[in-house]
Amino acid sequence: MGRPPNLYSFQSIDDELAPNLRKYVLEQQNEALKRHGVFRVAVSGGSLPKTLAKALLAPSSGEGDTVEFPKWEVFYADERCVPLDHEDSNHKLVKEELLDKIPSDMGQPKVYPIEEQNLENEQEVADQYEKLLVSIFAARDSVKLPLFDLILLGCGPDGHTCSLFPDHPLLREQDAWVYSISDSPKPPSKRITLSLPVVLHGAKIGFVATGGGKQEVLKKIFETEEGSKLPCGLINAGAGDKVSWFCDSPAVENVSFPRRGSVM
Numbered sequence: 001m002g003r004p005p006n007l008y009s010f011q012s013i014d015d016e017l018a019p020n021l022r023k024y025v026l027e028q029q030n031e032a033l034k035r036h037g038v039f040r041v042a043v044s045g046g047s048l049p050k051t052l053a054k055a056l057l058a059p060s061s062g063e064g065d066t067v068e069f070p071k072w073e074v075f076y077a078d079e080r081c082v083p084l085d086h087e088d089s090n091h092k093l094v095k096e097e098l099l100d101k102i103p104s105d106m107g108q109p110k111v112y113p114i115e116e117q118n119l120e121n122e123q124e125v126a127d128q129y130e131k132l133l134v135s136i137f138a139a140r141d142s143v144k145l146p147l148f149d150l151i152l153l154g155c156g157p158d159g160h161t162c163s164l165f166p167d168h169p170l171l172r173e174q175d176a177w178v179y180s181i182s183d184s185p186k187p188p189s190k191r192i193t194l195s196l197p198v199v200l201h202g203a204k205i206g207f208v209a210t211g212g213g214k215q216e217v218l219k220k221i222f223e224t225e226e227g228s229k230l231p232c233g234l235i236n237a238g239a240g241d242k243v244s245w246f247c248d249s250p251a252v253e254n255v256s257f258p259r260r261g262s263v264m
């Protein structure tokens with residue numbers, strides 16, 4: 001097993017977690033821009049977009065601390081098979097929480113939502129999204145897996161992440177980049193998700209998990225054999241120190257796994 005994941009815990013979301021998350025995201029942004037002039041990020045839904053907005057919409061404190069949105073390409077780590085203006089859409093959530101709030105002088109990222117045709121056929125939605133990823137990540141060369149510069153995820157109370165759920169057969173799938181699911185235990189039932197190998201391949205993987213409701217599952221994920229088999233645990237085990245967790249104190253109150261102070 002490689003090096004363990006990084007676990008950060010903060011007293012306050014607004015005053016500590018968000019500024020540290022900003023620092024982390026901008027480190028990945030600046031690295032990626034140096035590497036290939038573009039920052040490719042995958043984001044999921046849940047509470048993440050709101051916390052991300054707190055991090056990214058704060059004023060810049062100077063050099064190296066500028067969010068270069070026009071150089072960002074934003075993808076969805078998972079999406080629900082609903083129209084883009086539907087209450088359940090992750091794209092709608094990201095748009096309302098973050099994109100619509102970006103001041104006009106900062107410019108907008110290029111965002112890649114799912115296609116709205118054939119929403120009733122979740123396999124079709126997954127295939128279309130995979131085709132999109134192939135056209136971007138394998139434009140010139142054939143690549144085995146798409147390389148996101150950063151994948152930002154949440155953690156469900158059952159240990160799911162993206163739309164990869166505990167004990168679900170999708171966890172064993174290796175072939176496609178994007179899978180559909182029609183029996184998601186968290187509604188709505190029809191969704192698409194990046195595959196586990198795609199997530200593990202990400203250059204960096206950041207989890208944001210806050211609130212007392214996450215306490216039990218985080219203890220399990222970080223401290224038990226059973227938890228290491230949950231989707232979040234599989235990512236910790238498979239991606240090691242490429243993974244960073246941004247948690248608040250209530251979420252990790254009982255977790256004795258060593259924490260890091262701050263992203264500095």
Ligand SMILES: O=C(O)[C@H](O)[C@@H](O)[C@H](O)[C@H](O)COP(=O)(O)O
Nearest residue numbers: 044045046047154155156161162
């Ligand atoms: O579309 C979804 O349902 C999400 O992508 C899902 O994976 C989410 O990130 C977790 O359920 C955590 O959600 P919370 O942060 O709201 O607990």
